[in-house]
Amino acid sequence: MARVIVVEDESDLRDDLVEYLDRCGFDVRGASRGAELDRLLEECQADVIVLDINLPDEDGFSVARRVRARSPAAIIMLTARSGLIDRVIGLELGADVYLVKPVDFREVEAQIKALVRRMQKGAGPQVTAEPSFAVVGAVAVPVALSPDARKAWVFDDIEWRIQPPTGGAVPLTATEYKFLSLLxxxxxxxxxxxxxxxxxxxxxxxxxxRSIDSLVRRLRIKVEERSGCALPVQAVHGVGYAFVGPVVTSAVEDGAS
Incomplete structure (x- = not known):
């Protein structure tokens, strides 16, 4: 049974998520702040930590940095911050997944299961490398990747495939290809x-x-079943969808080799 710690200062959200994950079969504990997480980790190591960024005693970025230095647990950052720079910082500090509130509990469950499967294969939690970013005006834009920074999703716009950092490439239909190419x-x-x-x-x-939502749901299931990885396509409330994981196109990857 995978051991999960939910670190969230909003008591209602924390209790609801702990209860949901408990019903999913996980061994779950809740913490309201970083110091409480430290005490729980002293008692028993966790497999996955769901970590809020806005905590009362310290921000989740510093907690993630400290946890990564002492624990092999995978980290899912759960936060209301949707900015690209925040996501890059979170991933660089050791987060494996970055989810933006409001989030469907089923997506948290799917991400936990994907991380646990990866660890059970012996790979351990993999810190996903982000592409380097340059700030142009107020916009962060990706620059060329080094050979060591290839732990991103690869979108193959020639063969119409999407490949996760671990696992095999998944072929895409024309509609799926058009959708992902936008994101x-x-x-x-x-x-x-x-x-x-x-x-x-x-x-x-x-x-x-509901055709767009149905497309996303089918695509998530397809990628999960064929690659064992959860597709990092996130619903953005009131707007649409975003690809929130590190990703390069096949052309960028080829040019970096």
């Missing part, structure tokens, strides 16, 4: 449902249609 063009930035609908169907988005 990976600006990783971390949300793409509106309107833009997705126009790109996929040539029509304006119908607020009563």
């Amino acid at each position: 990976v063009t600006a990783p971390g930035e949300p793409v509106s449902r309107q833009d997705i609908s126009v790109a996929l169907t040539g029509r304006d988005w119908d607020p009563y249609s």
Whole structure:
């Protein structure tokens, strides 16, 4: 049974998430701050830590740095901060996954299961390397990757495939390819449902249609089943979807070799 610690200062959210993950079969404990997490880790090591960034005693970034230095646990950062720079910092400090609130508990469950499977294969928690970023004006843009920074998802725009940092490449249908190509063009930035609908169907988005959500759900299941990795496509409330993991296109990767 995987051991999970949820570090969240909002008591209602923490209790609800602990209860949900407990029903999913995990051994779950809750903590409200970094010091409480430290005490729990002294009692028993965790396999996965779900860590909020905005904590009362210290921010989650410093907690992640400290935990990574002393524990092999995988880290899922759960936060209301949606900025690209925050995601890059979180991943560079040792987070394996970065989820933006409000988040579906089922997505947290799926990410935990994917991380546990990876550790059970003997790989241990893998700190995912982000592409280097340069700040142009107020925008962070990716620059060329070094050979050591290839622990990102690879979007193959020639063969129409998506490949996770671990696991095999997953072939994409034309619709799946169009959808992901919109998201990976600006990783971390949300793409509106309107833009997705126009790109996929040539029509304006119908607020009563669930076709985009159904596409995302099927694609997540497909990638999870074929590669064993959870696809880091995140719903952005009131906007659309974003690809929140590190990603390069096949052309960028080839150019960095």
